[in-house]
Amino acid sequence: MGNPMRIRAKLDGEVVDAKVLMNHAMETGQRKDASGALVPAHYITKVIASCNGKTVLEADWGPSVSKNPLLGFRFRGAAAGDTLSVTWTDSMNDTRTDEAVIG
Amino acid sequence: MIARHRTRAIAGLAFAALTAASSIVLAQPEDDPVAEYRAMMGDDNPAEFWVMRGEALWSEPRGPASVSLEQCDLGMGPGVVKGAYAHLPRYFADAGQVMDLETRLLHCMVTLQGIPRKEALKQRFGDGARESDFEALAAFVAEESRGQVLDVPLDNPAMEKAYALGKEMFFYRAGTHDFSCATCHGQTGMRIRLQQLPNISEAEGARAAYSGWPAYRVSQGEVRTMQWRLQDCFRQQRLPQLDFGSQASIALTTYIAHNANGAVMDAPGMKR
Numbered sequence: 001m002g003n004p005m006r007i008r009a010k011l012d013g014e015v016v017d018a019k020v021l022m023n024h025a026m027e028t029g030q031r032k033d034a035s036g037a038l039v040p041a042h043y044i045t046k047v048i049a050s051c052n053g054k055t056v057l058e059a060d061w062g063p064s065v066s067k068n069p070l071l072g073f074r075f076r077g078a079a080a081g082d083t084l085s086v087t088w089t090d091s092m093n094d095t096r097t098d099e100a101v102i103g
Numbered sequence: 104m105i106a107r108h109r110t111r112a113i114a115g116l117a118f119a120a121l122t123a124a125s126s127i128v129l130a131q132p133e134d135d136p137v138a139e140y141r142a143m144m145g146d147d148n149p150a151e152f153w154v155m156r157g158e159a160l161w162s163e164p165r166g167p168a169s170v171s172l173e174q175c176d177l178g179m180g181p182g183v184v185k186g187a188y189a190h191l192p193r194y195f196a197d198a199g200q201v202m203d204l205e206t207r208l209l210h211c212m213v214t215l216q217g218i219p220r221k222e223a224l225k226q227r228f229g230d231g232a233r234e235s236d237f238e239a240l241a242a243f244v245a246e247e248s249r250g251q252v253l254d255v256p257l258d259n260p261a262m263e264k265a266y267a268l269g270k271e272m273f274f275y276r277a278g279t280h281d282f283s284c285a286t287c288h289g290q291t292g293m294r295i296r297l298q299q300l301p302n303i304s305e306a307e308g309a310r311a312a313y314s315g316w317p318a319y320r321v322s323q324g325e326v327r328t329m330q331w332r333l334q335d336c337f338r339q340q341r342l343p344q345l346d347f348g349s350q351a352s353i354a355l356t357t358y359i360a361h362n363a364n365g366a367v368m369d370a371p372g373m374k375r
């Protein structure tokens with residue numbers, strides 16, 4: 001169970017502007033610690049955002065995405081008060097889902 | 104979209120942020136990629152995660168005494184966090200010395216929670232999986248002073264002494280490179296590499312520099328405190344190690360903070 005995300009979703013006309021700040025180490029597996037040992041890879045591999053039962057974004061991520069990444073995207077077809085749900089799954093099969101009400 | 108050369112300047116940290124950038128108007132000047140990056144991130148600062156952790160740490164009973172920090176006096180009375188950071192460093196009669204935020208937190212950990220000083224200092228800076236309580240607590244306390252006007256008066260002899268010592272250190276050239284703080288931070292409108300370095304000996308530069316610390320350092324993925332900033336400046340100058348919470352570190356912080364008086368606090372900020 002990962003750490004909570006911060007999700008903001010705002011309706012701008014017909015388009016929802018969504019910003020998702022994720023709390024994740026995003027270790028590439030290339031970095032060494034102070035003793036010279038490799039820090040094991042640990043990064044988000046999949047991000048899925050859904051609204052009203054429909055997937056509005058699906059992304060395959062890899063080790064090149066930054067630590068604590070911010071993901072921004074826009075989509076149509078939602079109204080104020082709807083719930084946006086975002087789920088990530090990482091390379092250690094950990095997963096986390098958070099929701100936000102579209103304002 | 105962002106020009107290639109600037110994308111490279113923040114390579115490896117910004118993929119996800121860049122995907123968000125296309126819809127944002129970049130109002131910052133062309134020659135300040137860090138400001139541009141900050142504008143792209145908008146209100147989203149990963150330092151929030153440190154603030155959340157710091158808030159939980161503040162009220163959690165810890166140490167041999169199993170008490171929280173809620174009785175810690177940051178200068179506004181025991182347990183008062185709101186606005187406290189906008190009045191630090193200050194003289195604390197109970198400790199008989201001037202203290203900055205991190206030193207005061209250390210003082211509270213030792214005197215209230217009974218954590219041995221050495222143990223408390225072990226993780227004074229975070230490193231990946233090993234998180235620093237100082238960085239989380241400092242982020243939380245700073246957040247509680249966001250929007251407040253910095254007011255650090257030299258209202259007693261100890262503060263005057265700290266300021267004078269800090270000023271002397273700021274201009275004191277030493278080490279293999281014959282550097283002083285002023286070498287990089289004593290001129291206005293100059294830069295080193297891509298960094299536009301603030302002139303900390305003047306109000307405007309000091310305000311710009313001080314009001315955003317503690318800060319999320321994008322290049323490190325960690326929130327860093329002013330104590331971290333200063334010890335790293337010492338390392339860059341090839342000076343002897345600046346000890347965490349030392350009189351020297353507090354004096355320098357006092358010098359910068361007093362110069363920055365009138366700044367609107369905006370910490371935790373986001374830095375390169």
